[in-house]
Amino acid sequence: MDEPGGISDRTAKLLEVFGIHLLGAFRDLVPIIVVIAGFQLLVLRQPFPELVDMLGGLVLVILGLAFFVLGLEIGLFPIGEAMAEAFARKGSLFWLLLFGFGLGFSTTVAEPALIAVTKEAAVVAADGKFIPPDADSMRSYALGLRITVALSVGVAIVVGLLRILKGWPIQYLIIGGYVAVMIITVFAPKEIVGIAYDSGGVTTSTVTVPLVTALGVGLAATIRGRNPLVDGFGLIAFASLLPMVFVMAYGMVLFR
Secondary structure (H helix, E strand, O other): OOOOOOOOHHHHHHHHHHHHHHHHHHHHHHHHHHHHHHHHHHHOOOOOOOHHHHHHHHHHHHHHHHHHHHHHHHHHHHHHHHHHHHHHHHOOHHHHHHHHHHHHHHHHHOOHHHHHHHHHHHHHHHHOOOOOOOHHHHHHHHHHHHHHHHHHHHHHHHHHHHHHHHOOOHHHHHHHHHHHHHHHHHHOOHHHHHHHHHHHHHOOOOOHHHHHHHHHHHHHHHOOOOOHHHHOOOHHHHHHHHHHHHHHHHHHHHHO
C-alpha cells in the first residue's frame, strides 16, 4: 500500500531494478574504458581531447544502456511473448505467419544500424562509380538495400516460426542456408558481397532482437511438445542468414 507523500511499491521496485541495471551497465563498460584509456595514455601518450564532453557522453551511454535493458524487461519482452501466446491460442497459422513477417520487416526497416550502413554503402558505391553520384541515386540505392534486408528478415521469421511449429531440426536449416550463401557468393558481383555479409550482422541489433526473441520463446512455451530452450531460440540465426542471400541476389540484379 502507498504511504502518504511516498511512492508506490511498483515505483520503488522499478527504481531498485533500474539501479541494478545502472550498476551493471557501468560494470559492462569498464573493460572498454580501460582499453581506450590505456592505449590513449600509455601507448599514444596523449591527453584526451574534450575530456569533459567525453565523460558526459560516457554518463549518457551508461544511462541509455540501463534504460534500454529496463525497457526490454518491462515492455518489449512481455508484449512479444503475450502476442505469440495469443496467436497460438487463436490457432490461425496465416495470421501468426503474417504477424511474424510484419514484425521482422518493420523492426528491420527501422533498425538504426542498418540505416547507417546502407547510407555509407551508397556513398562508397557512388565514389566507386557503381551508381550515379547524385543524391537521388544514392538515396534510392540505400533504400533498396534496406527494403531488401527487411524483406529477407520477414521471410526468415516466417521460416523460423514454421520450424518451431513443425519441430524441424535447426541445424539442417542453418547448414543448408550457409551452403546457399557460399554458392551465391560465387555468382554475386564482388562489389555487393561485403555489404551482403555485413547486412546479416546489422539486422540483429537493438530493435529487432528483443521482439523476435520474445516471439520465438513465447510461441515455443505455448505449443505442447515444444521446449522454449530448444525450440524458442534460433530465429535470430535465420534473421542473420537470409539477408546475405537476398542482398547478393539484389546486387546480381542491380549491377548486371
